[in-house]
Amino acid sequence: MSNIITVKKGFDIKIIGEPENKILIPRVEFYAIKPTDFIGVTPKMMVKEDDKVKAGTPIFYAKHNEKILFTSPVSGVVKSINRGEKRVIEEVIIIPDSIQDYEDFGKESLATMNREDVVEKLLKSGLWTLIRKRPYAVIPNPETSPKCIIVSGFDSSPLAADYNILLKGKAAEIQLGVDVLKKLTQGKIHVNVSYEKTTCDELLKLQGVELNKFKGQHPVGNVSIQIAKLDPINKGDSVWYIDAQDLAIIGKLFATGKVEKDRIIALVGNEVVRPQYYKLKFGACIEHLVEGNVLKENNLRYISGSVLTGKTISAEGYLGAYDNLVSVITEGDYYDFLGWILPGFKKFSLYRTFLSGFLQLLPKQKRKPVNIDTNLHGGKRAFVLTGEFEKVLPLDIYPLQLIKACIIGDIDLMEELGIYEVDAEDFALCEVIDVSKTDIQQIIREGLELMRKELGE
Amino acid sequence: MKWVRNLLDNIKPNFEKGGKFPWLHSTFDAFETFAFVPKTTTKSGAHFRDALDMKRTMTIVIIALLPALLIGTYNIGYQHFLSLDPTMGLFDDVWQNLWYGIVKILPILVVSYGVGLGIEFAFAQLRGHEVNEGYLVSGMLIPLIMPPDVPLWQLTIAVIFAVVIGKEVFGGTGMNFMNPALLARAFLFFAFPSSMSGDKVWIAEKADAFSGATPLAEMMTGGTMPSTSILDMIIGFMPGSIGETSVIAIALGAILLLITGIGSWKIMLSVFLGGAAMGLTFNMFGSNSYTQLPFYYHFLMGGFMFGAVFMATDPVTAAQTNRGKWIYGFLIGVMAVLIRVVNPAYPEGMMLSILLLNVFAPLIDYFVVDANIKMRTKRWKLKGGTNV
Numbered sequence: 043m044s045n046i047i048t049v050k051k052g053f054d055i056k057i058i059g060e061p062e063n064k065i066l067i068p069r070v071e072f073y074a075i076k077p078t079d080f081i082g083v084t085p086k087m088m089v090k091e092d093d094k095v096k097a098g099t100p101i102f103y104a105k106h107n108e109k110i111l112f113t114s115p116v117s118g119v120v121k122s123i124n125r126g127e128k129r130v131i132e133e134v135i136i137i138p139d140s141i142q143d144y145e146d147f148g149k150e151s152l153a154t155m156n157r158e159d160v161v162e163k164l165l166k167s168g169l170w171t172l173i174r175k176r177p178y179a180v181i182p183n184p185e186t187s188p189k190c191i192i193v194s195g196f197d198s199s200p201l202a203a204d205y206n207i208l209l210k211g212k213a214a215e216i217q218l219g220v221d222v223l224k225k226l227t228q229g230k231i232h233v234n235v236s237y238e239k240t241t242c243d244e245l246l247k248l249q250g251v252e253l254n255k256f257k258g259q260h261p262v263g264n265v266s267i268q269i270a271k272l273d274p275i276n277k278g279d280s281v282w283y284i285d286a287q288d289l290a291i292i293g294k295l296f297a298t299g300k301v302e303k304d305r306i307i308a309l310v311g312n313e314v315v316r317p318q319y320y321k322l323k324f325g326a327c328i329e330h331l332v333e334g335n336v337l338k339e340n341n342l343r344y345i346s347g348s349v350l351t352g353k354t355i356s357a358e359g360y361l362g363a364y365d366n367l368v369s370v371i372t373e374g375d376y377y378d379f380l381g382w383i384l385p386g387f388k389k390f391s392l393y394r395t396f397l398s399g400f401l402q403l404l405p406k407q408k409r410k411p412v413n414i415d416t417n418l419h420g421g422k423r424a425f426v427l428t429g430e431f432e433k434v435l436p437l438d439i440y441p442l443q444l445i446k447a448c449i450i451g452d453i454d455l456m457e458e459l460g461i462y463e464v465d466a467e468d469f470a471l472c473e474v475i476d477v478s479k480t481d482i483q484q485i486i487r488e489g490l491e492l493m494r495k496e497l498g499e
Numbered sequence: 500m501k502w503v504r505n506l507l508d509n510i511k512p513n514f515e516k517g518g519k520f521p522w523l524h525s526t527f528d529a530f531e532t533f534a535f536v537p538k539t540t541t542k543s544g545a546h547f548r549d550a551l552d553m554k555r556t557m558t559i560v561i562i563a564l565l566p567a568l569l570i571g572t573y574n575i576g577y578q579h580f581l582s583l584d585p586t587m588g589l590f591d592d593v594w595q596n597l598w599y600g601i602v603k604i605l606p607i608l609v610v611s612y613g614v615g616l617g618i619e620f621a622f623a624q625l626r627g628h629e630v631n632e633g634y635l636v637s638g639m640l641i642p643l644i645m646p647p648d649v650p651l652w653q654l655t656i657a658v659i660f661a662v663v664i665g666k667e668v669f670g671g672t673g674m675n676f677m678n679p680a681l682l683a684r685a686f687l688f689f690a691f692p693s694s695m696s697g698d699k700v701w702i703a704e705k706a707d708a709f710s711g712a713t714p715l716a717e718m719m720t721g722g723t724m725p726s727t728s729i730l731d732m733i734i735g736f737m738p739g740s741i742g743e744t745s746v747i748a749i750a751l752g753a754i755l756l757l758i759t760g761i762g763s764w765k766i767m768l769s770v771f772l773g774g775a776a777m778g779l780t781f782n783m784f785g786s787n788s789y790t791q792l793p794f795y796y797h798f799l800m801g802g803f804m805f806g807a808v809f810m811a812t813d814p815v816t817a818a819q820t821n822r823g824k825w826i827y828g829f830l831i832g833v834m835a836v837l838i839r840v841v842n843p844a845y846p847e848g849m850m851l852s853i854l855l856l857n858v859f860a861p862l863i864d865y866f867v868v869d870a871n872i873k874m875r876t877k878r879w880k881l882k883g884g885t886n887v
Contacts, residue, residue, distance in 0.1 A: 343540075377537065378535060380534065381550075395555055424670070424673025426556070440820060478673070479552065484543045
């Protein structure tokens with residue numbers, strides 16, 4: 043039994059550099075935990091430099107709730123704690139041991155555990171932090187319970203990793219993970235897959251879940267869009283969500299008692315020589331992934347995450363806490379002579395003012411992958427064009443009005459216009475096509491943070 | 500184009516803080532970004548962006564206006580010489596007509612752009628902003644909705660009024676709530692009515708003996724049908740505002756706006772639907788020749804077509820929600836025909852109709868958005884939510 047849900051609006055942007063079906067295990071010399079990956083978390087350190095840690099040893103806890111622990115992905119030695127402006131902790135760097143040593147969290151059978159035991163185990167192992175909550179995309183408060191939990195089983199963003207590959211052979215762990223989630227909510231466990239792309243039994247044969255097959259274009263893979271179709275968030279509601287690959291890690295913890303933060307990730311983008319998959323642990327340094335595997339030395343942008351929503355990192359940077367993609371694209375810091383008037387055969391645009399824009403009218407299967415770079419292609423302006431954002435935002439929300447409400451910080455208006463139902467990532471396509479070059483995701487993120495601070499979670 | 504880049508890089512420090520002309524920074528920036536799309540890269544959010552920017556958007560509109568400008572220019576000359584010699588054929592002396600038109604329109608364009616952009620540059624500098632491209636379009640729209648004989652000093656005052664009071668006091672392009680070009684025309688219409696109405700102004704230096712009445716004027720003074728043939732109205736060789744007369748030229752512009760998606764098809768279509776609906780309604784209760792006029796005549800006369808394609812679709816002053824656009828456009832069409840037929844004082848209703856709906860557009864959007872808010876509140880209450 044499965045539900046088929048069609049999402050009409052949205053757009054799949056095809057970009058050069060999709061990953062091949064090949065998984066390598068890279069050499070990783072450093073790992074990092076980046077507290078800034080976790081929204082609303084102020085870290086309180088539990089280790090010092092040169093401390094020895096095991097895989098699963100707590101590194102820091104959240105200031106607002108000391109039960110929420112963040113644990114090491116590997117056993118090794120804490121090399122350094124890097125601070126940024128105002129002494130904010132940006133990275134905790136760990137050098138891994140050659141032979142891995144694990145904290146033991148016990149192998150008690152799930153059947154004999156109650157909700158408190160399960161929550162306790164997740165918190166102690168640090169795997170609680172894999173679950174996030176809407177509204178706000180934050181780690182949920184363990185004392186609360188959601189109206190349903192979403193297992194996110196596909197990604198629709200450009201150059202996304204193929205979940206059939208990421209999840210291969212993890213059927214038992216994912217099923218156990220689902221059983222764990224069932225202890226956390228009275229509501230449904232929704233497993234959301236792609237109607238066109240998902241073929242793996244790891245998701246399609248799961249027991250005790252509501253299987254939803256989503257049909258459509260990006261952002262159909264975003265949980266906001268899925269929640270809106272399944273069970274819209276009202277004021278006061280909370281919905282939790284977790285990535286299917288991370289759910290396997292939780293399953294593994296309950297099967298073995300060990301924290302094994304393994305993830306298969308994809309290295310993608312138009313500047314990658316061999317775009318492919320890698321098996322590594324959270325927070326791995328990408329140095330040896332990209333070394334010798336990019337088309338040029340300089341002027342590249344390395345992104346942990348997708349080209350729509352990821353964070354910029356350096357060529358020696360670290361994979362983010364919730365990312366399964368590393369994208370490498372061209373930096374666009376060039377001047378473009380009369381670029382605003384030339385016909386534009388090769389430029390990326392969804393508008394038909396460029397000849398290349400007409401190619402984007404083709405159905406999504408026939409679209410040719412395009413080259414992109416990070417040039418802003420113009421100066422920032424006040425909003426002028428209207429009616430464009432609506433085409434790529436499949437929510438019953440007025441995007442321009444919500445963005446403006448966030449800019450003026452009117453929390454009543456933001457609430458009325460549906461801020462609880464969205465996350466910054468949902469506006470990524472709006473941001474891409476915005477002629478006024480506004481940083482929309484940042485505006486929405488700041489709006490959400492304002493709400494969270496004013497109203498609490 | 501390396502040498503242009505080098506030249507710009509060389510003189511750039513003069514216009515930055517501590518240079519010789521820091522007060523010209525915005526002006527320099529405007530010209531620099533005109534030559535080169537800047538090398539700015541994305542700093543937050545999506546790492547790549549669409550290649551379309553405001554300059555290109557506005558340029559598309561200007562290109563869409565060129566057919567109207569061209570035919571308008573020729574028509575100035577043709578109407579002038581026709582008034583001197585009513586037997587003259589359309590193509591009897593092409594170069595003479597064209598040259599006369601160019602001599603007439605060039606000063607108008609220069610004044611419109613010179614005064615308007617001057618104010619834009621000054622305000623951008625004061626605010627420390629980049630110069631917004633919005634006026635590039637307004638500066639072209641204003642000449643096209645003027646009579647060919649508009650006194651330049653009056654035009655200057657109108658442009659200053661439109662740009663300063665209509666736009667800059669609200670924060671510049673994107674913040675204004677009334678179409679600046681129409682505001683310039685409305686200002687002239689009420690401040691200097693003798694230059695903007697009557698039979699004399701629609702033909703440049705008209706010979707007194709020639710009638711020169713526009714179809715709208717003929718209808719208002721109780722004519723049964725306009726004396727201009729439908730074909731002439733479509734091609735555009737009749738007296739009127741410079742760019743408004745030719746249906747074909749405006750349609751060419753409309754096609755470009757629709758293909759590129761820069762102009763809203765919803766608004767364009769709904770303006771015509773509204774006009775047709777009102778025209779047909781009058782036909783049903785027709786009591787005089789104007790109310791009995793077939794509805795499509797309204798599209799061909801005066802500024803209806805031009806307003807529907809280039810003025811009503813201005814995204815800043817139009818309704819901003821998709822549903823609102825339908826209502827906004829429809830009401831513009833209705834009001835334009837209503838003012839034309841019923842109001843005894845103003846022969847042309849399009850300008851006033853669009854300005855009126857500009858004022859009401861935020862209200863229309865308010866109700867559209869409010870429906871969305873009510874839906875959300877209702878959904879919340881159904882689930883047992885209560886107001887705190």
